[in-house]
Amino acid sequence: MSTGANFQPKIVVFACENSGWLAAGHAAELSLSYPEKVNLIKLPCSGKIDVLYFMKALEKADGTMILACQKENCKFLQGNIRAAQRVIQTRHTLKEIGIEEDRVGIFYLAANMGHKFAEVVQNFYDKIRELGPNPGKVIK
Amino acid sequence: MDDNIRVGVFFCGCGGSITGKVDYEPIIAEIKKLPQVEYVRDSQNLCAHLERELIIKEIGQNRLNRMVIVGCGGSPEEGIFKDALTKAGLNSHLLSMVNLLDECCAVRKKTSLSSAKALEMIRMGVARAANLEEVSFGEIPVNRTILVIGSGLAGMETALATAARGFKVILVEKEDKLGGRLARINSIIGTDRKPVELLDEKVQAVTSNPAIVIMTGTKLVDINGDVNGGIGNFTAWLAKDGTETPVAVGAVVIATGVQTIFCPVKYGLGIADNIIGQMKLERLLADGKRFTRKRISMVIGKGTEAFNLPFVLAIKNALLLRRKFDAAVNVFYTNIKVGGDNWEKIYTEARDSGANFFKFDDSIEITANNGEITVSYDDPFLRGKIPGYYKITSDYIILPEELVPAEGTKELAKILRLEPGPTSFFSIDNAHILPHMTSRDGIYLVGSCQSPGFVNEIETAARAVADEIACQLNADRVSVELTQPYVDAAKCVVCLTCYRCCPHGAITIEHGEQFNNLYQSAAQMNPLACRRCGICAAECPGKAIQLPDYTDNQILARLEAMEVQP
Amino acid sequence: MIIAERKPIDEILGFLVKYRKVLVLGCGGCVTVCLAGGEKEAGILGSQLAMASRKEGRPLEVVQKTVERQCDFEYLAGIRHLVKEVDAVLSLACGIGIQTCNEAFRDKMTWPGVNTRFLGVNLNVGEWAERCQACGQCVLDRTGGICPVARCSKSIFNGPCGGSQGGKCEVSPDTDCAWALIYDRLTQLGEVDSLRDIMGIKDWSHSRDGGPRKLVREDLELESGK
Numbered sequence: 001m002s003t004g005a006n007f008q009p010k011i012v013v014f015a016c017e018n019s020g021w022l023a024a025g026h027a028a029e030l031s032l033s034y035p036e037k038v039n040l041i042k043l044p045c046s047g048k049i050d051v052l053y054f055m056k057a058l059e060k061a062d063g064t065m066i067l068a069c070q071k072e073n074c075k076f077l078q079g080n081i082r083a084a085q086r087v088i089q090t091r092h093t094l095k096e097i098g099i100e101e102d103r104v105g106i107f108y109l110a111a112n113m114g115h116k117f118a119e120v121v122q123n124f125y126d127k128i129r130e131l132g133p134n135p136g137k138v139i140k
Numbered sequence: 141m142d143d144n145i146r147v148g149v150f151f152c153g154c155g156g157s158i159t160g161k162v163d164y165e166p167i168i169a170e171i172k173k174l175p176q177v178e179y180v181r182d183s184q185n186l187c188a189h190l191e192r193e194l195i196i197k198e199i200g201q202n203r204l205n206r207m208v209i210v211g212c213g214g215s216p217e218e219g220i221f222k223d224a225l226t227k228a229g230l231n232s233h234l235l236s237m238v239n240l241l242d243e244c245c246a247v248r249k250k251t252s253l254s255s256a257k258a259l260e261m262i263r264m265g266v267a268r269a270a271n272l273e274e275v276s277f278g279e280i281p282v283n284r285t286i287l288v289i290g291s292g293l294a295g296m297e298t299a300l301a302t303a304a305r306g307f308k309v310i311l312v313e314k315e316d317k318l319g320g321r322l323a324r325i326n327s328i329i330g331t332d333r334k335p336v337e338l339l340d341e342k343v344q345a346v347t348s349n350p351a352i353v354i355m356t357g358t359k360l361v362d363i364n365g366d367v368n369g370g371i372g373n374f375t376a377w378l379a380k381d382g383t384e385t386p387v388a389v390g391a392v393v394i395a396t397g398v399q400t401i402f403c404p405v406k407y408g409l410g411i412a413d414n415i416i417g418q419m420k421l422e423r424l425l426a427d428g429k430r431f432t433r434k435r436i437s438m439v440i441g442k443g444t445e446a447f448n449l450p451f452v453l454a455i456k457n458a459l460l461l462r463r464k465f466d467a468a469v470n471v472f473y474t475n476i477k478v479g480g481d482n483w484e485k486i487y488t489e490a491r492d493s494g495a496n497f498f499k500f501d502d503s504i505e506i507t508a509n510n511g512e513i514t515v516s517y518d519d520p521f522l523r524g525k526i527p528g529y530y531k532i533t534s535d536y537i538i539l540p541e542e543l544v545p546a547e548g549t550k551e552l553a554k555i556l557r558l559e560p561g562p563t564s565f566f567s568i569d570n571a572h573i574l575p576h577m578t579s580r581d582g583i584y585l586v587g588s589c590q591s592p593g594f595v596n597e598i599e600t601a602a603r604a605v606a607d608e609i610a611c612q613l614n615a616d617r618v619s620v621e622l623t624q625p626y627v628d629a630a631k632c633v634v635c636l637t638c639y640r641c642c643p644h645g646a647i648t649i650e651h652g653e654q655f656n657n658l659y660q661s662a663a664q665m666n667p668l669a670c671r672r673c674g675i676c677a678a679e680c681p682g683k684a685i686q687l688p689d690y691t692d693n694q695i696l697a698r699l700e701a702m703e704v705q706p
Numbered sequence: 707m708i709i710a711e712r713k714p715i716d717e718i719l720g721f722l723v724k725y726r727k728v729l730v731l732g733c734g735g736c737v738t739v740c741l742a743g744g745e746k747e748a749g750i751l752g753s754q755l756a757m758a759s760r761k762e763g764r765p766l767e768v769v770q771k772t773v774e775r776q777c778d779f780e781y782l783a784g785i786r787h788l789v790k791e792v793d794a795v796l797s798l799a800c801g802i803g804i805q806t807c808n809e810a811f812r813d814k815m816t817w818p819g820v821n822t823r824f825l826g827v828n829l830n831v832g833e834w835a836e837r838c839q840a841c842g843q844c845v846l847d848r849t850g851g852i853c854p855v856a857r858c859s860k861s862i863f864n865g866p867c868g869g870s871q872g873g874k875c876e877v878s879p880d881t882d883c884a885w886a887l888i889y890d891r892l893t894q895l896g897e898v899d900s901l902r903d904i905m906g907i908k909d910w911s912h913s914r915d916g917g918p919r920k921l922v923r924e925d926l927e928l929e930s931g932k
Contacts, residue, residue, distance in 0.1 A: 010705065025213070028242035036253045039264070040243055041698060044690055048674030052746065055753035056696055060704040075570060076673035077579055077643040086678070093750060096715040097758035118247075136757030137704055138765075635739035640831050658774075681744040682734060682772075 009062035009128040010037040013121065014053065016046040016083075018075050019111055020067025026114030034118045035125045046106075047079030054090045054104050059138040063103045063128035067120070070108045080108065099136045102127060145270050147174075148204035149262070150195060151182035152211030154241050159184070161245045162258045170259055176270050178202055187217050192224050199228040206234050206269040210262055213239030231274035233689060238265035260703050267701035271693040279617040280668055282372030283390040285310060286609060289360055289552070292320020294587025294598050295395035296342040301606035302393075303351040307613075310387060311346065312378060313356045314548070318343050320397055326425035328595045329456055330482055335426070338595075355380065359548070363392075363555055370646055370669030371582025372613060390613045391582045392556065393605055394566060396549060398588035400541035407439065407506050407539055415508060417541040418453050425460070434467040435534035437515050441474025442504065446563055449592040450540035451477040452486070457538070459490040469495040470532055472504060472517060481596070498532075505529075506537055513537040543592045556583055557645045566590050576605045580645045581669045584608065612668070623688050624670035625677050629655035629662040631684035638663050638676035638685060646670040707827070708736040708800045709834045710743060710820040712751070718796065719758060721817040722766065725793040728755070730819070731785070731807065732772030733799035740834060743798025743820050745772040751798070751819065776803025782810040789814055825856075842912030842919065848905060850891035855908075857884035863905045 015021040021042050027034065039061075043049060046068030057064040066087065068080035084106055091101040105124060109116045149171055153159035164182055172180050179202040183191055186209065199207070207230075209221050222232035244258050286302045288295045291313035299309045311318075322339040346352055361384060362377040372390045379385075402417040409415050416424070418438075440454045454471060455478070461467040471490075476497075478487045491497060500517040507514045516531045545565050553560050558578050561567030566585050569577040576584050584605045587598050612618070624646075632655075639647045646669035651661045663685070665676070677685040677692075686692060722728055730752045738744030752768040759766035771788055773781045776799035789795060795816040797804045807816035824836040839856045845863075846853060855861045859877045866885035869876030873886040892898040910916070 012699070025242055028246035031246055033248050036248065036251065036257060039261070039702060041695060043674065044687065045673035045675065048678050048687065048690060050678045052749045052753065053695060053699070055750055056699045059753060059757060060699060060702045076671055076675065077570070079673050079675055082641070082675050082678065093754055097754050098761060099757065135761040138756045138760050139704055631734065631745065633734060633738045637741070637831060681741045681746050682738045683745040
């Protein structure tokens with residue numbers, strides 16, 4: 001359950017309402033499969049993601065990501081740029097305490113890319129599986 | 141936030157799509173145990189009409205004040221349940237949807253984990269619901285006067301179009317006369333109307349319209365001092381003869397146009413009567429010049445490919461020179477950009493009329509000697525068969541001017557807090573949205589100030605912007621749902637971070653006794669100008685800003701409700 | 707504005723290694739404005755500490771609170787009960803706030819979570835530059851509003867040193883020579899001739915060199931007038 005071949009990482013996916021969230025819906029329409037322990041949380045724009053959200057997600061999960069609109073395509077012009085900055089800040093914050101930076105990431109896609117959504121989530125899941133369980137999870 | 145949260149959780153089987161993969165019974169038993177859950181019911185078709193009627197009754201009977209719908213996540217369905225809330229006397233934002241259909245069922249076969257996942261998702265949905273807040277509507281008084289900057293064709297058309305929709309207009313022009321560059325062109329593509337006639341007609345219409353106030357010799361120097369207002373409530377400072385006057389306006393339309401710079405040095409040439417620019421040619425033709433020496437060469441492309449205008453202009457004039465003066469016209473081009481209404485037709489006609497079109501890659505040499513122009517170039521089509529540089533002699537050489545934003549564009553952009561685009565013209569907001577909007581609601585672009593354009597595009601653009609303004613400023617008091625971020629003044633340190641990072645200039649710093657902090661001041665978001673992206677809320681170092689429906693409490697509560705495995 | 711920067715995480719973890727429960731105390735004053743120690747930063751740091759300690763296998767319970775500011779005792783009085791329940795306090799306020807906390811809660815150690823860097827201006831989001839050294843005798847009236855104490859690397863008066871090249875200080879090509887700036891500014895104001903008046907030797911006793919400073923205005927004291 002915790003290590004080895006049976007380890008199934010828990011991933012929290014923050015999804016921008018204009019890109020990732022719709023892509024997830026598209027994936028559902030196409031009945032594409034993606035791993036079980038993925039929780040989706042909708043945001044109005046990727047720019048709403050906060051370092052705090054990532055950190056709180058990682059207190060419970062093994063990996064977390066933000067899905068944003070493709071570069072230069074943010075409906076609010078700068079949201080995905082802010083989001084990328086926060087991912088950098090979070091990676092730094094994780095690195096400081098010796099937790100793998102790759103547990104947080106940002107991926108860009110458009111609303112009609114259901115296949116890409118499934119692919120991105122699956123690839124991230126596989127990567128987190130290799131990293132193993134998050135040593136920083138806070139179990140009360 | 142009331143202490144007495146009473147959550148109703150309604151499970152929908154979605155006609156078997158969910159219940160085929162997830163067993164509701166044990167889940168319902170668990171959810172009933174949650175402290176704030178007061179009522180639970182399941183059904184196969186919650187969105188059916190009779191079910192909705194029942195839900196409204198159940199809300200009343202059980203005094204519920206939050207609702208969780210476990211089922212799908214579609215927008216139409218969300219609308220149905222929001223409507224049910226409203227009919228039950230509750231605020232429509234007190235709804236949390238848990239999308240089991242997509243996230244749990246559609247994407248995988250039934251496994252042993254499906255029910256555990258569903259339970260976790262529903263717990264997260266209930267946690268969010270417990271933190272939901274009401275959102276009300278507000279009425280914002282707006283000013284229905286429109287400021288139009290620039291009185292060229294774009295400015296005049298916009299003034300007329302907005303006046304026609306019942307607005308008052310202040311038309312500001314920095315020169316002493318109206319009309320911009322319209323008097324300087326010779327012909328308009330697609331119509332036989334003379335530009336001078338069009339100009340006279342528009343000037344007459346604008347000056348005789350009682351809703352339009354014209355201010356010549358006037359410039360915009362500031363808007364709301366150092367903190368800009370938003371759509372519906374701008375204070376524009378207009379300067380004339382050294383005096384500055386404030387005017388209250390609801391929207392600003394920029395129609396400042398373009399300027400042309402003739403730069404023959406780029407082609408290795410100097411100043412001479414027979415070395416002229418395309419716009420200069422227009423002027424000469426409009427003034428009635430007759431071409432007696434009739435060998436005319438034109439160059440297009442070569443470093444000026446950013447806009448369509450120079451290409452179409454050259455082809456239009458090539459055709460005109462052929463037809464009017466029977467001139468021998470040679471057009472040297474790197475590219476022919478005729479992707480527009482009827483432009484291909486003009487190109488075909490120009491070729492059919494006998495104008496010569498010679499393609500060159502990059503190397504072209506133009507020399508002027510004793511009143512004769514020699515163009516020497518390397519032809520990529522003939523290179524294979526007959527290599528070498530070809531020379532063509534002519535009497536005139538017509539070159540494209542540089543198209544740059546009108547003088548004062550950079551200053552104006554700074555005053556209005558707008559970013560220039562990659563070509564240094566005003567940047568439109570987003571390719572997918574109305575192409576006359578800027579990043580700030582209430583500030584619009586018409587005409588060449590955004591990208592050098594054509595006369596026939598201007599009228600459409602002016603009407604589009606007038607319609608958009610009429611939509612936004614649809615009454616003296618505009619009703620708007622107050623879903624913009626709100627600020628807890630006690631936590632706001634007025635650090636200006638949100639003000640600086642808002643892409644839409646929708647944040648102002650307000651002062652007043654109602655702000656209970658030591659500055660008696662806090663950031664405020666304009667409900668009409670704010671686009672609800674939430675960037676400010678995320679940037680705020682004091683966590684003073686919350687975005688309704690996406691508050692920190694709502695999101696963190698969901699994370700809190702997640703299971704953690706070792 | 708006081709500009710501070712969070713201390714490296716290793717240092718902080720080192721301070722807290724012997725505790726079981728800690729209060730991370732943010733400050734709503736200068737450190738919020740310079741994005742170093744406000745409520746948001748306190749939240750993120752709290753999460754970091756919880757996760758880091760988890761990872762080391764010594765779970766640390768973190769409680770979090772942000773007060774209006776930590777340089778007035780009244781604001782600290784409100785968290786007395788919180789401090790009782792923890793082993794130690796980690797303050798993200800500037801050096802002033804950290805010390806005030808230690809004075810207010812004598813039986814617990816309040817550790818510094820930030821390095822207080824300097825007094826400076828906010829040039830842009832994320833960019834701050836030193837402007838004042840609180841020397842106690844402001845000479846900005848004589849230098850066109852540009853400070854030779856804070857902005858000159860040697861704090862010299864009466865003109866640049868020999869290391870001034872192209873308007874830049876020899877210490878770093880990114881640092882302007884303050885005296886070049888002063889000269890240009892006074893020229894712009896038409897006052898450059900005033901530089902011919904030699905500024906006398908500065909009395910540094912008004913600055914740090916006179917020992918820790920104190921200011922008392924008797925006319926404002928609550929006891930005065932009695």
